[in-house]
Amino acid sequence: MALADLEAGHRNDSGIEVALGVLKQLFGDRLQTNQSLREQHSHTTTYIPSQLPDAVVFPHKTEEVAEIVRICAQHKVPVVPFGTGTSLEGGVNAPAGGISVDLMHMNDIISVNSDDLDVTLQPGVTREELNIHLRDQGLFFPIDPGANASLGGMAATRASGTNAVRYGTMRDNVINVTAVMPDGKIIKTGNRARKSSAGYDLTRLLVGSEGTLGIITELTLKLYGIPENISAGICQFETVEAACQTTILAMQAGIPMARIELLDSLMTKITNEYNDLSYDEKPTLMLEFHGTDNGVAEQTQMFNEIAGDFGGSDIQWVSTVEDRNRLWKARHDAYPAMLAHRPGCQGIATDACVPISRLAECLRETIADVERLDLVAPIIGHVGDGNFHVSPLVDMSDSEEVARAETMIERLNLRTIAMEGTCTGEHGIGQGKRRFLKLEHGTGVDVMAAIKMAIDPDNIMNPGKVVSLSD
Amino acid sequence: MALADLEAGHRNDSGIEVALGVLKQLFGDRLQTNQSLREQHSHTTTYIPSQLPDAVVFPHKTEEVAEIVRICAQHKVPVVPFGTGTSLEGGVNAPAGGISVDLMHMNDIISVNSDDLDVTLQPGVTREELNIHLRDQGLFFPIDPGANASLGGMAATRASGTNAVRYGTMRDNVINVTAVMPDGKIIKTGNRARKSSAGYDLTRLLVGSEGTLGIITELTLKLYGIPENISAGICQFETVEAACQTTILAMQAGIPMARIELLDSLMTKITNEYNDLSYDEKPTLMLEFHGTDNGVAEQTQMFNEIAGDFGGSDIQWVSTVEDRNRLWKARHDAYPAMLAHRPGCQGIATDACVPISRLAECLRETIADVERLDLVAPIIGHVGDGNFHVSPLVDMSDSEEVARAETMIERLNLRTIAMEGTCTGEHGIGQGKRRFLKLEHGTGVDVMAAIKMAIDPDNIMNPGKVVSLSD
Numbered sequence: 001m002a003l004a005d006l007e008a009g010h011r012n013d014s015g016i017e018v019a020l021g022v023l024k025q026l027f028g029d030r031l032q033t034n035q036s037l038r039e040q041h042s043h044t045t046t047y048i049p050s051q052l053p054d055a056v057v058f059p060h061k062t063e064e065v066a067e068i069v070r071i072c073a074q075h076k077v078p079v080v081p082f083g084t085g086t087s088l089e090g091g092v093n094a095p096a097g098g099i100s101v102d103l104m105h106m107n108d109i110i111s112v113n114s115d116d117l118d119v120t121l122q123p124g125v126t127r128e129e130l131n132i133h134l135r136d137q138g139l140f141f142p143i144d145p146g147a148n149a150s151l152g153g154m155a156a157t158r159a160s161g162t163n164a165v166r167y168g169t170m171r172d173n174v175i176n177v178t179a180v181m182p183d184g185k186i187i188k189t190g191n192r193a194r195k196s197s198a199g200y201d202l203t204r205l206l207v208g209s210e211g212t213l214g215i216i217t218e219l220t221l222k223l224y225g226i227p228e229n230i231s232a233g234i235c236q237f238e239t240v241e242a243a244c245q246t247t248i249l250a251m252q253a254g255i256p257m258a259r260i261e262l263l264d265s266l267m268t269k270i271t272n273e274y275n276d277l278s279y280d281e282k283p284t285l286m287l288e289f290h291g292t293d294n295g296v297a298e299q300t301q302m303f304n305e306i307a308g309d310f311g312g313s314d315i316q317w318v319s320t321v322e323d324r325n326r327l328w329k330a331r332h333d334a335y336p337a338m339l340a341h342r343p344g345c346q347g348i349a350t351d352a353c354v355p356i357s358r359l360a361e362c363l364r365e366t367i368a369d370v371e372r373l374d375l376v377a378p379i380i381g382h383v384g385d386g387n388f389h390v391s392p393l394v395d396m397s398d399s400e401e402v403a404r405a406e407t408m409i410e411r412l413n414l415r416t417i418a419m420e421g422t423c424t425g426e427h428g429i430g431q432g433k434r435r436f437l438k439l440e441h442g443t444g445v446d447v448m449a450a451i452k453m454a455i456d457p458d459n460i461m462n463p464g465k466v467v468s469l470s471d
Numbered sequence: 472m473a474l475a476d477l478e479a480g481h482r483n484d485s486g487i488e489v490a491l492g493v494l495k496q497l498f499g500d501r502l503q504t505n506q507s508l509r510e511q512h513s514h515t516t517t518y519i520p521s522q523l524p525d526a527v528v529f530p531h532k533t534e535e536v537a538e539i540v541r542i543c544a545q546h547k548v549p550v551v552p553f554g555t556g557t558s559l560e561g562g563v564n565a566p567a568g569g570i571s572v573d574l575m576h577m578n579d580i581i582s583v584n585s586d587d588l589d590v591t592l593q594p595g596v597t598r599e600e601l602n603i604h605l606r607d608q609g610l611f612f613p614i615d616p617g618a619n620a621s622l623g624g625m626a627a628t629r630a631s632g633t634n635a636v637r638y639g640t641m642r643d644n645v646i647n648v649t650a651v652m653p654d655g656k657i658i659k660t661g662n663r664a665r666k667s668s669a670g671y672d673l674t675r676l677l678v679g680s681e682g683t684l685g686i687i688t689e690l691t692l693k694l695y696g697i698p699e700n701i702s703a704g705i706c707q708f709e710t711v712e713a714a715c716q717t718t719i720l721a722m723q724a725g726i727p728m729a730r731i732e733l734l735d736s737l738m739t740k741i742t743n744e745y746n747d748l749s750y751d752e753k754p755t756l757m758l759e760f761h762g763t764d765n766g767v768a769e770q771t772q773m774f775n776e777i778a779g780d781f782g783g784s785d786i787q788w789v790s791t792v793e794d795r796n797r798l799w800k801a802r803h804d805a806y807p808a809m810l811a812h813r814p815g816c817q818g819i820a821t822d823a824c825v826p827i828s829r830l831a832e833c834l835r836e837t838i839a840d841v842e843r844l845d846l847v848a849p850i851i852g853h854v855g856d857g858n859f860h861v862s863p864l865v866d867m868s869d870s871e872e873v874a875r876a877e878t879m880i881e882r883l884n885l886r887t888i889a890m891e892g893t894c895t896g897e898h899g900i901g902q903g904k905r906r907f908l909k910l911e912h913g914t915g916v917d918v919m920a921a922i923k924m925a926i927d928p929d930n931i932m933n934p935g936k937v938v939s940l941s942d
Binding site for chain 2: 113114115116117118157158159160164168169171172181185186187188189190191192193194195196197198199200201202204205207208209213224225248251252253254292294295298351353354355356357385386387417420421422423424425426427428429433436437440441442443444445446447448450451452453454455466467
């Protein structure tokens with residue numbers, strides 16, 4: 001295995017030149033070809049080397065995206081949708097060049113329907129912008145992948161994060177999308193009804209398709225009332241296993257945890273260092289409970305009883321909203337905190353997700369492997385979903401260390417798949433995990449390829465990601 | 472509009488003859504061609520006339536289904552999957568003849584993973600069989616469309632029903648499926664992880680595809696712990712509008728209703744008649760609350776306050792499990808109860824689902840239309856989802872009455888779509904609603920057709936349903 005086993009991608013230079021000329025006429029200064037902007041649009045929080053697009057274009061509305069796609073389709077030029085650039089598996093790279101479509105100027109919140117608990121917005125709105133907008137109405141959008149990602153990007157990658165254990169992922173929270181398809185046609189995948197049996201589920205087909213079937217240009221999301229009581233805190237354990245068993249039993253007991261995040265001792269230490277905190281350097285669960293006052297009291301009592309059975313500390317509550325925000329900011333800053341812990345090294349995100357009954361076993365074997373291979377690899381995870389990230393911090397100039405990290409990652413993905421889990425709980429396939437997609441889905445990948453071929457026969461939509469027709 | 476505007480279907484007589492011969496050799500007595508069995512396999516709880524298959528075959532396992540499909544694919548013979556035959560829109564009709572694949576002998580519960588709260592089973596297991604099997608383990612599967620349908624059929628049609636307001640629909644509760652595709656290949660759409668970002672969501676593509684893309688031969692479903700407290704009862708109102716406003720506010724207040732079912736005065740009367748009950752003949756909400764003892768107490772207090780503001784009665788609780796079962800049986804027997812109310816007439820199910828903010832308005836306009844058209848049409852609905860069924864009881868020999876019913880249904884579907892809703896919240900498209908699918912989805916139907924064409928180019932899988940390539 002090579003960590004960055006990239007497709008070269010066949011460039012259609014003449015097509016790109018013609019399309020660029022046409023687009024320049026239409027978009028003027030909103031089409032840019034300077035090196036730094038192109039670099040920025042292929043750079044993501046990833047170990048995968050950049051592959052630059054030929055230009056970046058900034059549309060303002062669905063019809064402009066359709067116009068861009070029609071021009072690119074006519075000249076068989078790749079189209080790579082771009083949001084905040086926080087993808088982890090090379091999702092915004094342009095292996096065959098082409099046009100990066102930056103959707104961040106499309107950032108209108110079109111309508112909040114508080115009576116129906118939904119919102120319709122453009123894809124460039126970020127989750128933090130949305131929640132600031134909603135706060136006065138007592139509403140919030142729970143999905144939180146850590147990064148302040150764009151909601152279009154989150155839908156395209158089927159993102160989830162800390163709150164998914166209670167509120168589901170983008171799969172569960174996107175009501176409909178408007179999308180520009182590879183032929184430039186505009187479709188709307190549904191209406192605002194909460195359920196429908198009308199035909200194939202095009203919403204769920206586009207959610208998680210990583211821009212390979214179409215570009216999401218508008219979406220309607222579920223909203224939730226801000227709970228009467230939100231309580232957060234941490235609970236510490238002597239071993240990862242004990243934290244893990246507590247999580248498993250809490251989930252099995254049906255406690256509606258809003259957040260339950262594991263940090264191993266190393267990650268707790270790294271979090272202390274980066275955020276000037278002073279938690280014991282032990283395996284830690286960061287917790288949040290949502291409900292009525294009585295409901296949260298019941299939930300925390302049940303949780304404390306379970307944690308106590310596994311030697312967990314009493315919950316150390318954070319009392320103010322500011323302290324709670326500081327706690328979750330510390331959690332969200334895991335990636336820069338890791339990089340600061342071992343300067344000059346690359347953090348390589350992994351994304352195992354297994355049935356919760358296998359979580360302790362999967363973590364135990366993975367930790368043993370990390371130790372055996374002498375890697376520095378903190379662990380952090382959305383353990384209520386059975387999802388964890390072990391992230392080796394690798395000196396990429398040390399080929400021997402790189403090889404050991406590759407071994408660990410390879411074994412982790414195989415272990416996860418063997419335990420009836422997935423190689424990616426939330427990061428997506430992008431370029432980095434295409435080989436594991438095949439291992440995980442077998443003949444299912446042929447069906448995915450047939451769908452890709454039917455919808456995008458010229459393979460212009462984000463080529464080289466997820467399934468590619470050259471496979 | 473004609474109520475039963477069926478495609479004739481081009482029969483491939485020579486192919487059918489050859490396939491029948493081959494299948495007879497392989498399946499012996501498990502392939503039947505007698506008239507009564509073929510009639511039974513095209514008869515559903517619907518107004519749509521039967522179109523008989525040429526034979527019915529009873530496979531025992533996935534590999535046998537694959538064998539059947541391969542033979543039918545080779546000779547371009549239609550394959551129509553069959554469960555309990557409770558579809559409402561002609562889903563099991565065979566407009567071009569072919570083979571009905573009865574999956575009810577595939578009824579093994581393969582494994583209950585209580586630690587992961589999931590179950591893997593064959594498609595012929597019914598929801599009642601599953602819940603009887605689970606009861607001793609303190610677990611249940613909530614999705615409940617009324618009929619004791621097969622779980623494979625429920626997945627194929629994206630069924631929901633009374634509990635969807637709390638637990639979601641089959642879309643939300645199917646973790647993975649194993650399916651035989653139109654070329655006879657077997658795919659498994661996922662693993663047992665609770666979330667995944669690995670590629671296109673083939674699970675959600677097959678859920679709700681009504682057998683037009685493949686046959687589900689195994690599936691893994693989410694399970695839930697039986698709540699500490701389940702409390703059910705009814706609350707009665709002076710007007711449908713008041714019941715509806717109570718529902719809207721209860722949902723907006725975030726009360727986690729487990730069931731909230733509306734019956735208008737006529738439906739309450741019909742329910743009394745059929746079940747020997749004596750509720751006031753007023754608009755009625757049948758309610759169920761799930762939670763801890765304290766949680767249910769909180770929920771019911773909140774509900775009572777809202778209902779009181781709209782002149783609702785105090786909740787009349789049903790105290791024993793037997794009484795609770797009797798209440799929900801009365802709800803589930805709505806269809807035979809309606810038919811008994813107007814003997815000799817046909818009940819025509821409709822299935823409007825709108826954003827909840829439009830529910831009162833949609834019901835008001837629909838009721839006015841029913842009155843204006845002088846129809847007998849009781850209303851029953853999963854109103855927490857914005858979903859309701861107004862079912863004209865029509866003397867099909869009275870062409871003038873049939874025409875009035877057609878007018879009402881046509882207007883209802885157009886009204887629903889205009890209110891950003893769907894023409895089918897849970898029944899599916901089948902044959903009966905293909906025209907409305909186009910009105911609702913516009914250019915999206917072209918994408919559905921492209922997918923159908925890519926996966927089933929010879930249109931052998933349940934042809935004439937949802938999208939057909941002859942459209």
